[in-house]
Amino acid sequence: xxxxxxxxxxxxxxxxxxxxxxxxxxxxxxxxxxxxxxxxxxxxxxxxxxxxxxxxxxxxxxxxxxxxxxxxxxxxxxxxxxxxxxxxxxxxxxxxxxxxxxxxxxxxxxxxxxxxxxxxxxxxxxxxxxxxxxxxxxxxxxxxxxxxxxxxxxxxxxxxxxxxxxxxxx
Amino acid sequence: xxxxxxxxxxxxxxxxxxxxxxxxxxxxxxxxxxxxxxxxxxxxxxxxxxxxxxxxxxxxxxxxxxxxxxxxxxxxxxxxxxxxxxxxxxxxxxxxxxxxxxxxxxxxxxxxxxxxxxxxxxxxxxxxxxxxxxxxxxxxxxxxxxxxxxxxxxxxxxxxxxxxxxxxxxxxxxxxxxxxxxxxxxxxxxxxxxxxxxxx
Numbered sequence: 001x002x003x004x005x006x007x008x009x010x011x012x013x014x015x016x017x018x019x020x021x022x023x024x025x026x027x028x029x030x031x032x033x034x035x036x037x038x039x040x041x042x043x044x045x046x047x048x049x050x051x052x053x054x055x056x057x058x059x060x061x062x063x064x065x066x067x068x069x070x071x072x073x074x075x076x077x078x079x080x081x082x083x084x085x086x087x088x089x090x091x092x093x094x095x096x097x098x099x100x101x102x103x104x105x106x107x108x109x110x111x112x113x114x115x116x117x118x119x120x121x122x123x124x125x126x127x128x129x130x131x132x133x134x135x136x137x138x139x140x141x142x143x144x145x146x147x148x149x150x151x152x153x154x155x156x157x158x159x160x161x162x163x164x165x166x167x168x169x170x
Numbered sequence: 171x172x173x174x175x176x177x178x179x180x181x182x183x184x185x186x187x188x189x190x191x192x193x194x195x196x197x198x199x200x201x202x203x204x205x206x207x208x209x210x211x212x213x214x215x216x217x218x219x220x221x222x223x224x225x226x227x228x229x230x231x232x233x234x235x236x237x238x239x240x241x242x243x244x245x246x247x248x249x250x251x252x253x254x255x256x257x258x259x260x261x262x263x264x265x266x267x268x269x270x271x272x273x274x275x276x277x278x279x280x281x282x283x284x285x286x287x288x289x290x291x292x293x294x295x296x297x298x299x300x301x302x303x304x305x306x307x308x309x310x311x312x313x314x315x316x317x318x319x320x321x322x323x324x325x326x327x328x329x330x331x332x333x334x335x336x337x338x339x340x341x342x343x344x345x346x347x348x349x350x351x352x353x354x355x356x357x358x359x360x361x362x363x364x365x366x367x368x369x370x
Contacts, residue, residue: 016223018333034232034322037330057330072333105323106240106315117330146323148233163235163320 012150015040015055018072022052022084026153033148035101037118039125039141040149041077042098043085044156050090051153054081056101058117059124074121078128092134098158098170099125099139100149118142138170188217188342194300195344195357198293205292206266208348215344222332222339225325228356229254232322237278239290240327242312243298250328251297251311253290255355257318260286262353278318287314293357328360 012029015021017038021030030053032040039056054077061073070076082092102122122141129136138158140147145162149170152159161167192215203210226232237260243249255263264282267289278286294311302309317324332339339360347354 017329018223018337034226034320034325036319036323036326038326057326057333061334103323105317105319105326117327146320148320163318163323 015053017055017057018069020052020054020071020077020081020084022050022081022088022090023153024088025049026051028153029150030153031148031150032100035147035149036103036105037101037121039074039099039101039118039121041081041125042100042149042151042158043081043090044096044151044153045085045090045094046096046156047094048089048091049153049156050085050088051151051156052081052085052088052090053149053151056121056125059120074124075128078125078132078134082132082134095134096137096156097129097134098137099141100147100158100160100170102141103143103145103147105144105146140170190301190304191217191342191359192344194297195342195359197300198297198357199344199346201292201296202289202346205289206263206353208266208353210346210348210353212344212346215342218341218343219338220341221337222329223337225329225339225341225358226321228343228358229321229325232320232325234321235318236321236324237286237316237318238321238324239286240315240317240324241290241294243294244310244312250331250358250360251294252325252328252358252360253293253355254321254324254358259353259355260318263289266353278316283316287316290314290316297357297359332360 011027012031013021015030015032030051032053032055041054041056044051054071056074056077057072060075061069070080102118104116104118126136140160148161150159158170159167160170195215196212199210199212229236235257237255237257239253241251243251264285267285291311291314298309298311342359344357
């Protein structure tokens, strides 16, 4: 399982493509920067203060060799995040789950559906959560702009920023 | 047409493939030079092996605002080309070609997108033309997708495809500019292994 190696400062943990991070009772901020078609799946237990984020890249993969692949694909990243949350003391029934990303940055024709990946990612994440019986508390998905998402682990607050726009709370 | 100068890093491992791709990139930049009517040189051209997640760092980081023109290479396998500029450079190119200042620096109008798309189309066609001539096959660029947004978001599509194959990738990256630095940009070609397989 690939854990983030980028720490911008002592409080900010940047989760790159195909990475996952779960922390307990922390003052850190988990972040996915410049999301296009990718999905940042955020989960937080407000009682045990366990928070996790996974940066999902593709809806599903074929040959998933080794744990390192699991976080990349929506169909395996969702159960992976839930398992890691549970390992750290997060209780499934208390989880507040939010989705960010899944944009289609271009409507250019003739690109063989390449830019439809965001839509497929969103659908697969929601399907996987439904399968696990986990409701989605909020989401900021779709559209045609990139996003940066931050989750503050002391409160579970999730913020979303698009290029040139102000940050809003999800 | 003036000669385009290149410098190639000495630590490249496959000079045959590098020579072909660098010839293509030089040709692409010469196409741009012809369009804007100014000398544009390739300052640095290198084959890099890097972590896929670090590719946005080539453009200032995943949150850095950039203008990207993305094209697919149709005709053989899965190939991606991306020409990236800072917004300032993109607007200078637009001004040079349209003869007028941009209407807004926060968004691209349809005309401005069309201009940048055409630049990308010319560069992509010139690049693929070199490969096609050497390979004896037909390679055409897709219609261009012009985007102004965070670098990470623009690069998502080619990077997602790279991550299917592993955590790191070979990437051919070139920086180009006018001698006075007024216009500068980057040209990325991925995945190089596909081109290596074709060439070998």
